[in-house]
Structure formats: structure tokens, C-alpha cells
Amino acid sequence: MMKRSDVLVGLDIGTSKICVIVAEVAEGGSLEIVGLGKHPSKGLNRGAVVNIDQTVESIRSAVEEAEFISGVPIRTAYVGVAGGHIRSFNSNGIVAIRNKVVTEADVDRVVEQGRAVTLAADHEILHVLPQEYIVDDQEGITEPIGMAGVRLECKVHVVTGAIPAIQNITRSVERAGLTVEKLVLQPLASSVAALTEDERDLGVAVVDIGSGTSDVAVISSGAIKYSAVVPIGGNHVTRDIAIGLRTPDHQAERIKQEFGCALSSILDCEEEIEVPSVGGRPPRVLSRQMLAEIIEPRMEEILTLIRREIQKSGHEDLLPAGVVLTGGASIMQGTEELAEKMLQLPVRLGSPGGIGGLVDMVNGPMYSTGVGLVMYGMQMPGRNKSGWFVPGAKNEPFRGAKDKFRTIISSIFK
Numbered sequence: 001m002m003k004r005s006d007v008l009v010g011l012d013i014g015t016s017k018i019c020v021i022v023a024e025v026a027e028g029g030s031l032e033i034v035g036l037g038k039h040p041s042k043g044l045n046r047g048a049v050v051n052i053d054q055t056v057e058s059i060r061s062a063v064e065e066a067e068f069i070s071g072v073p074i075r076t077a078y079v080g081v082a083g084g085h086i087r088s089f090n091s092n093g094i095v096a097i098r099n100k101v102v103t104e105a106d107v108d109r110v111v112e113q114g115r116a117v118t119l120a121a122d123h124e125i126l127h128v129l130p131q132e133y134i135v136d137d138q139e140g141i142t143e144p145i146g147m148a149g150v151r152l153e154c155k156v157h158v159v160t161g162a163i164p165a166i167q168n169i170t171r172s173v174e175r176a177g178l179t180v181e182k183l184v185l186q187p188l189a190s191s192v193a194a195l196t197e198d199e200r201d202l203g204v205a206v207v208d209i210g211s212g213t214s215d216v217a218v219i220s221s222g223a224i225k226y227s228a229v230v231p232i233g234g235n236h237v238t239r240d241i242a243i244g245l246r247t248p249d250h251q252a253e254r255i256k257q258e259f260g261c262a263l264s265s266i267l268d269c270e271e272e273i274e275v276p277s278v279g280g281r282p283p284r285v286l287s288r289q290m291l292a293e294i295i296e297p298r299m300e301e302i303l304t305l306i307r308r309e310i311q312k313s314g315h316e317d318l319l320p321a322g323v324v325l326t327g328g329a330s331i332m333q334g335t336e337e338l339a340e341k342m343l344q345l346p347v348r349l350g351s352p353g354g355i356g357g358l359v360d361m362v363n364g365p366m367y368s369t370g371v372g373l374v375m376y377g378m379q380m381p382g383r384n385k386s387g388w389f390v391p392g393a394k395n396e397p398f399r400g401a402k403d404k405f406r407t408i409i410s411s412i413f414k
Contacts, residue, residue: 007034010373011068011077011178012186013169015212015235016101016328017041018058020066021362021370022074023378024354031378032357034072037062046212046231049168052175059176076179078373081126081169082186082208082215084231085162090131091117102135104145106152114156126165126183127159128194131223133173142222157224159185181377187215187227189372190326194350194365195219202240204321205310206350208369209329211235216304218313226313230305234329237298244294245286251276255291256332262299263334263341292334299335303342304363312342322346328366368396 006030012019018051022035039061043054063074097106115128133141143331144152166183173180191206203220212236218226237260242252259273271288281345311315322345325335330349337348352371362371 002193007072008374008377009077009081010189010370010377011062011173012189012373013044013055013059013080013172013399014041014046014210014328014369014372015044015047016210018062019367019370020077020109020365021044021374022066022070022375023357023371025378026215026356028133029378031355031375033355033359033362033374034357035066035072036358036361036367037064037066037069037219039065040275041211043172044212046233047081047087047090047210047229048165049172052168052172055172055343056175059172059178063176064097067349075177076181078181078189078375078377079169079173079183080189080369081161081166081187082210082211082213082229083165084229085165086126086159086227086229087120087161087186088157088159088227089117090155090160090225091115092153094151096136097149098150100148100150100151102147102149105177107133107145107154110152110154111156115153115158116207117158119160122163123160124163125158126161126166127157127185127188129157129188129224131155131157131225132221138222149277158226159188159227173386175282180202182380184373184376185215185227186210186369187217189370189376190215190350190368191217191219191224191372192375193352193354193372194324194326196353199321199324202321203315203319205313205315205319205323205345207306207323207325207327207330209302209325209327209335210326214306214329216306216309218310218315218319220315220318224312225315226309228309228312230309232298232305234327236302237295237329240298241291242244242292245275246278247275248278256295258289259291260290260295262295262338263331264289264296266334266337267292284320288349295332296334296338299332299338300342303339306319307343319345322348322351323338326350326365326368330365371392 008023010021018039020037026032043051077228091114093110097111132142134153135147187208190208206217208215214230216228238253243247276283
């Protein structure tokens with residue numbers, strides 16, 4: 001029987017599905033997937049709760065399935081958060097080094113200075129992610145503790161969310177019988193599971209194309225430089241199919257998953273599909289090329305908005321590792337090819353890595369966030385000061401008098 005302290009749970013609350021990942025931290029620090037629960041998501045729109053009762057029921061159903069498969073009672077979870085209410089920006093803090101040698105207390109003070117920013121009245125901080133430290137005039141430092149100097153500066157990436165949206169997510173999880181261990185921005189969780197260390201160091205953009213939104217995170221030199229949420233996702237493609245082919249929404253989603261293609265030029269013009277009609281009318285036979293011609297413009301729109309966000313980051317020319325696509329909508333045929341054409345960068349699909357156990361159950365881009373959440377939890381006992389968590393580190397951010405910030409200040413792994 002596993003101890004509860006050995007079990008980690010990731011709860012990915014998406015617009016189209018709720019996904020619960022249960023993992024065990026095995027001897028040696030490896031992560032073993034032991035359970036998975038999925039259920040169609042009801043009560044959410046673009047990552048925000050619009051019906052708490054339906055959201056609670058969807059979470060409960062996914063949790064029950066995960067408990068059945070894993071045989072582990074689920075009481076707490078690391079919960080992913082996304083949606084159009086998310087905002088992010090870069091900031092910096094500067095402090096004097098008290099004893100001419102940087103200590104952990106100096107690092108905590110400078111990061112806290114970086115989070116001392118003016119926010120909208122309805123927003124609160126979710127993450128403060130250190131990017132780099134500067135000791136006097138020496139830049140690019142990832143671990144300043146022990147260095148000599150008189151001035152310490154830290155550049156940070158601050159992520160905020162709308163308080164009502166965050167409270168509604170938290171209330172839904174709690175009403176489903178769980179305690180929120182920590183709220184984690186979904187593209188950050190996806191990057192933890194889907195990226196390699198080389199990609200993080202060289203420079204890469206993680207693009208999570210979900211049902212309600214598409215999330216972007218630009219990472220370079222081991223730290224997040226920019227993040228944004230594009231309020232369009234796979235559900236918009238489904239709706240276009242429903243209207244264009246005059247078929248019910250649930251049939252449009254099925255057709256998208258089974259026959260969808262984001263690039264019409266790679267299809268055989270003679271391939272046909274059967275499309276159910278509405279109102280009891282007989283089904284029709286249409287070409288798959290016609291389906292692709294409906295999908296492609298919407299996918300081009302999504303990728304155009306994503307490219308705009310990458311350009312706004314200022315790192316468009318500093319991404320030698322290109323783009324890693326995750327999220328359920330990214331697995332549609334032709335998406336990689338279209339993304340390379342639209343983004344003008346090398347593109348690959350990102351699936352969870354660095355895990356054991358029931359790997360086949362979570363082997364796909366749509367599970368990157370859920371697996372990333374449990375990987376996040378596995379590394380929580382410590383971090384290095386670059387903002388990426390590392391195994392075995394002894395530091396815990398904002399200890400002592402700063403414990404009140406622990407629920408809203410965190411970072412991602414290295």
C-alpha cells in the first residue's frame with residue numbers, strides 16, 4: 001500500500017475534458033504513472049467556470065475513474081489553470097547585498113522586490129518566475145548564492161489571474177472533495193513534461209492548443225521569458241465544421257477527431273466521408289478535402305495569433321529549438337506541417353517524457369499538462385534560483401514569515 005506522501009495527483013481542468021493523473025514517486029526519485037481518469041468537461045468555457053455544479057460533477061467523475069484504476073484515494077491535487085483571464089509581464093527587483101556575499105535571504109528579498117508590482121484590483125499573482133540574476137554588472141547568473149558583490153538584481157516573469165476565475169476553479173475542486181495543493185499555469189506544466197533540457201537552454205516556444213484557448217510560453221536559457229493566452233482553440237474548429245457541414249456539434253467533434261486535417265494540400269482528393277445530418281435527414285457523403293478546407297482557415301487564424309505572440313516576446317529569432325506543440329488539437333493530421341509553414345520555425349509534437357509506469361496511457365500531447373502537474377509536485381521540495389525546480393535541492397522559496405505567499409508563488413523545473 002502506497003503512502004499518501006508518495007502519491008501525487010495532477011488535475012487538468014480543460015474546456016473539453018477533465019483529466020486526472022495519479023503518480024507515485026518511486027525509490028530513486030523516478031515518477032511512475034499509476035492511474036488516469038478522464039471525463040468530458042461540462043460547465044467551462046475558455047478555461048473559465050460558467051456552471052459550478054456541472055464542473056464539480058465532471059471533476060468527481062474523472063477522480064472516481066482515476067481512483068478505480070490506481071487503487072489510491074485522491075484527496076489533494078496540483079491543479080492546472082488557464083483561460084483568457086491570465087495576464088503576464090516581466091519585472092525586476094534590486095537589493096543591496098547585506099554582507100557583501102549573496103545569501104539565500106538576499107535572493108528571497110530580491111525576488112520579493114520583483115513581485116512588488118501594481119496589479120488590477122481583480123487580479124492576484126499566480127507565479128513569480130526568476131529568469132536571471134545580476135550581481136553588480138555580471139549578468140546571466142542562475143545561482144547567485146555565495147557570490148561576492150554589493151548589488152543583486154533579479155529579472156522575473158510574473159503571471160497573474162482574475163480573482164473570481166481562480167476562486168471559481170478552487171471552489172469547484174473543493175466541492176468535488178479535493179484540496180488544491182497549488183494552482184499551476186497550464187503551459188508551464190506542459191513545458192515541464194514535454195521539453196528536453198537542451199530545448200529549454202537553446203530557446204523554444206511551447207504552444208498548447210486546447211479546446212477553449214491556445215497557450216504560449218517562450219523559454220530560453222532555462223527560464224520563461226514570455227507567456228500569453230490566445231482565446232481560440234479546437235472548439236472553434238469543431239463549431240466551424242458543424243456549421244459548414246450542417247451536422248450536430250457532437251458529430252462535428254467526432255468527424256474532426258477521426259478525419260480532420262489542417263492542411264488540405266496533403267489529402268487525396270477522392271477520399272470521402274459520411275456526414276450525419278440534422279433533423280432526421282439522411283446522412284450525406286462528402287469529400288474529406290471539403291472538411292480540410294473548412295478546418296484550414298481556422299487553424300491558420302490560430303497559428304497567426306500564436307506567431308504574433310511569439311513576435312511580441314522579442315525572441316522570435318532566438319528559438320533554435322523551434323516550437324513544441326501540445327494539447328489535444330495539435331494531434332490533428334497536418335497540424336505540424338501547417339505550423340511550420342505559418343510560424344516559420346521547426347515544429348514537433350510534444351508528449352510527456354521522463355516517466356515510468358503506465359506510460360502508454362498518457363502517451364500523447366493531450367496529457368502533457370496533467371503529467372507536467374505531477375512532475376511539478378514531485379520537484380516541490382526544492383528549487384534552484386533560476387526558477388526551475390531540481391531534485392534534491394534543500395531550498396524552499398519564501399520560508400518563515402513569507403509562508404503566506406507560498407500558495408501563489410512558484411516556478412517551473414529545470
